[in-house]
Amino acid sequence: MSSLNGHRKSKHFGEHPADGLIGSSALWWGTDTDLQPISKRPSNLVSTCPRDSFDSDERVSVICCTYLSHERHRTRRYIGGVHRHEYDDVRFKNFQNDVLAPAVYAARCPLEASVWQTPDRVTPAQACSESYEPVPSGWRWGPVWSTAWFRLRGEIPPGEGELGIRFSSGTEALLFLAGVPYHGLDANHTLAIVPSDTRVEDLLIEAACNQPLGISTFWWDEQEVQARWREDCPGRFEYAQFVRVDSMMQQLTSRFDFARQFFRALPAESGRAQHLASALHAAMDRIDPAEPRVSAAEALEILEIAIAEGSPATTRCTATGHAHIDTAWLWTLDESKRKCARTFATVLRLMERNEDFTFLCSQPQQYAWMEELQPELFAQIQTRVEEGRWEAGGGMWVEPDCIIPSGESLIRQILKGTGWWATRFGEAAQQRHLYLPDTFGFPASLPQIAKQSGLDTFITNKIAWNEVNEFPHVTFRWRGIDGTDIVSHMTPGHNYNSEIAPSDLLAAEQNVVEKDHATPPQWLQPFGYGDGGGGPTQQQIDRVYASSDAGDLPATRFGRVDTFCDELHAAAALPVWDGELYMEGHRGIYTSQAWLKRANLRLEEALRVAELLSGSDQESIATIDQCWERVLLHQFHDILPGSSISEVYVDARKSCEESESAADKVIHRGLGEGDAVFNPASTPRSGVVCIDDELRWADGIPPLASGIATPRLPASVNPVTCEEGLIDNGLLSFRVGGCGCIKALRCCDTPNDVATDENGWRMRLGEFKLYEDRPRQWDAWNLDHDYRSKEIILDRPTRVEVVESGPFRVVVEVHRIIGAASSAVIRYTLDAGSRRVDVTADISWHEDRRVLRVDFPSSIRSRTATCGIQFGCLERPTHRNTSWEQAQFEVPGHRWMDISEPGRGLAVLDRAIYGRSIEHGVLGLTLLRASVFPDPQADRGDHHLRWALMPHAGDWRVAGVDSEAESVTRTLRTNTGKVTAPFTIETIGPVAVEIAAVKRSEDGQARVLRIVEKHGGHGTAVLRMNDAVANASLCDCLERSVPSDQLVVDGNVLRVGLRPFGIVTIRVEDSV
Secondary structure (H helix, E strand, O other), X not given: OOOHHHOOOOOOOOOOHHHHHHHOOOEEEOOOXXXXXXXXXXXXXXXXOOHHHOOHHHHHHHHHHHHOOOOOOOOOOEEOOEEHHHHHHHHHHHHHHHHHHHHOEEEEEEOEEEEEEEOOOOOHHHHHOOOOEEEOOOOEEOOOOOEEEEEEEOOOOOOOOEEEEEEEOOOEEEEEEOOEEEEEEEOOXXXXXXXXXXXXXXXXXXXXXXXXXXXXXXXXOOHHHHHHOOOOOOEEOOEEEEEEEOHHHHHHHHHHXXXXXXXXXXXXXXXXXXXXXXXXXHHHHHOEOOEOOOOHHXXXXXXXXXXXXXXXXXXXXXXXXEOOOOOOOOOOHHHHHHHHHHHHHHHHHHHHHOOOOOEEEOOHHHHHHHHHHOHHHHHHHHHHHHHOOEEEOOOOOOOEOOXXXXXXXXXXXXXXXXHHHHHHHHHHHOOOEEEEOOOOOEOOOHHHHHHOOOOOEEEEOHHHHOOOOOOOOOEEEEEOOOOOEEEEEEOOOOOOOEOOOHHHHHHHHHHHHHHHOOOOOEEEEEEOEOHHHOEOOHHHHHHHHHHHOXXXXXXXXXXXXXXXXHHHHOOOOOOXXXXXXXXXXXXXXXXXOHHHHHHHHHHHHHHHHHXXXXXXXXXXXXXXXXHHHHHHHOOEOOOOOOOOOHHHHHHHHHHHHHHHHHHXXXXXXXXXXXXXXXXXOOOOEEEEEEEOOEEEEEEEEOOOEEEEEEOOOOOOOOXXXXXXXXXXXXXXXXXXXXXXXXXXXEEOOOOOOOOEOOOOOEOOEOEEEEEEOOOOOOOOOOOOOOHHHOEEOOOOOOEEEEEEEOOOEEEEEEEEEEOOOEEEEEEEEEEOOOOOEEEEEEEEEOOOOEEEEEEEEOOOOOOEEEEEEOOEEEEEEOXXXXXXXXXOOOEEOOOEEEEEEOOEEEEEEEEOOOEEEEEOOEEEEEEEEOOOOXXXXXXXXXXXXXXXXXXXXXXXXXXXXXXXHHHHHOOOEEEEOOOOOOEEEEEEOOOOEEEEEEEEOOOOOOEEEEEEEOOOOOEEEEEEEOOOEEEEEEEOOOOOEOOOOOEEEEOOEEEEEEOOOOEEEEEEEEOO
């Protein structure tokens, strides 16, 4: 999701007195260049006729006197009730628009346009062969998501100056020259400078009937815009012209705008503002409106002198061009491919005209699309990357969500991204920074993942969106759960779609000074319009040039991000932030589009097993690679979180089904068929399985191996009993009440029932709660802090009964109605030998704007609870003492959460349920939401959810909560052939290990084993390999050798040191 500030009215709208002046009229404050009339804004005092139809100063006077009632001051700083600062600003803006901007075009020749429309995306060659119909300016076209190809004809204007094409279709568009993408055209880029020898017959424009943000409108959009995009034909062919551009007037207009915005950003009473105002007036006095070009050089000199004056810079800004293109969001993946082509073509043209300009593009997936679909464009990008001005950097395949994917997936994002860049760009694209400006929070395991993947710097922006607590640092060391530190930078402009105006620079500098005391003084500012906005503009580039020598502004220079990282690492001691980077907002994305989250987990687990079983089979390896690429793509931070339009999820469902089918075929080839049971978990498992509709007992099956299930329980395992409603297997007992919830739950090793408080009151574990869910904004994204204020009371269950009872298993089934149109069948299952109550919920969900939760109150008293995350866990407070804790009313987690007191505890285990709450003694899971935007039917349908309750003695480590949780996700597979694990693993010391991956190395010459310590302890892992080992070595997550004495190889036995939550990757070469 692109930054709000990049698409709504100016970031500073309403923060400056003059905004009220402008906003009160029929005018609105646009992006870089516009004060445009909006005819539908109601006004009975101010004309909405074109600007040049009445005198500018007269208009300002009318507006000032009518709408503003400032207190008069005895000095002459007010004119007609308006502060002189505001009055001057409007006058400067009018002069810029009415006199300077039109003079930029020394000559204009209108072009005749003809059009061919299609619902499909076609190539220029295909479009050229079609029949075109002439259309006039003002022609309306559609429908949304269709394409119009424009063929232009006309005369090239005589005279001096660069040749350009001005064009607007009211939508996004791309200019092709001789069939090759040449320049994007959109609301921010209406001028394309073309070669002087351009032939008219080579001009072809592809226009897409959508806005930069798809076809959606937002609360900040004008009513006219909202109404237009509800029409059948929202496209508007506005104009097409050949123009000659006067470079001196273009430079003057740009500097005048910069000086005006600088003046606007300063305090009205400051001497610096008054000096700039004097210079602007002097420049205006030099210009004859009838012949503005005559004195343009003199006016420019006046402005440049005034801009350069002032105090030396306090901080240093590295400015890099950027275009945050969401790989999918309010448009599909296919439409993103066109957005990339438009933006990249524009950036390449800007590089031709500005030799210092640098640009960052962070997602290899987008480059791969260009390589496939626009090879000529990709070749130009390669040249600029090799030159060093186009920076191919950012670390990951896409900018993914970091909350839902597994730790292994986050590694694969980097492995895939860095590997692709290396093969296309070589040393010119060496990676060092992880750039995730728009991701909705970051787990505490990410610093280690990044550092072990060769990335030493982390850069983000999104935590600036915190709703309650302002993040206290700009540059800091982020410390993960394992103790790894990574130098991190929160871009202080808080906007990766910055227009890099003086107000942006001053606001960012203020953050650096207030938070970091200007130590270090360096900071980063990406600039340019994101998504379909086309990236940087020439005016923005001019602002960087102007800022570089401006007094009282940060010293701003173009630069590469990796060079900026060098400066950060040279800084003195930095403050430390320990733990996750929790975003106080967008908490609904832990749950929205729940089906995709479950599909993502199934695919992650299927690929883990497929890689284990594929060996060196090249067909299987190729299939696995293709599946991983699709999985990584759909982990993008607006797809997997559930914040895209419905069409995106139609494509995602198809992709998931194809990938799951392909991965299952690889697994089937590896496992074969038979009567064995395969254990994909990291620890030995025993338990009840169903084979050919018969319950059997699988005993002590090793990890990553198969075993045999027998039709009888061993003598050491008690059968399950059900007497007078109490279900007991000798390890735990529970009772389901008439309310459909668990009313008694006890581990047999503890004397107390976790569902009964000290007064004997029986709590309801597993009680469903339904709430109205109407976020104030960002519907699919947000879960507001007060959403529990309106609960919809649920009726009692329609049925509670024991539906299966035997020595292997007892099942209690509960039927209930949920809300207005939904229902659920909940099954509580206790198996022989099991230490948990398994719960499944089959929910037919057809609510609107509601959220369904399940709560687990307990009698356990603890000030903290432990919550599983990727590659480890962290403790969370159960109280709400501070604003930081109050803001974390909904938190993310993986697999499990546990609350314990000395001697006993309760764990809630889950599969692919990520939103949760932990408050006092109550643990809760958020099951389903029913948002209406961007997808009006999000999550409606049938869902199969699974969780479990595990009462236990001791703490979570002693009880093995984490291993039990892994087995909920990595269930025993039945009807397989016999498989032997490639190794066995034992641990020494207070440690536990999860096997994250067993895969073929990227070079195909070895096996790679990845294990993770998950109890937070120091110790040793002993791996006994089944095959003869020729060589074994420690490596990083990119599979590069790491010098270390922590690995000892003794024949086929590998001993490796473990540290708390440490990731260990071992490369093993087998003997031939």
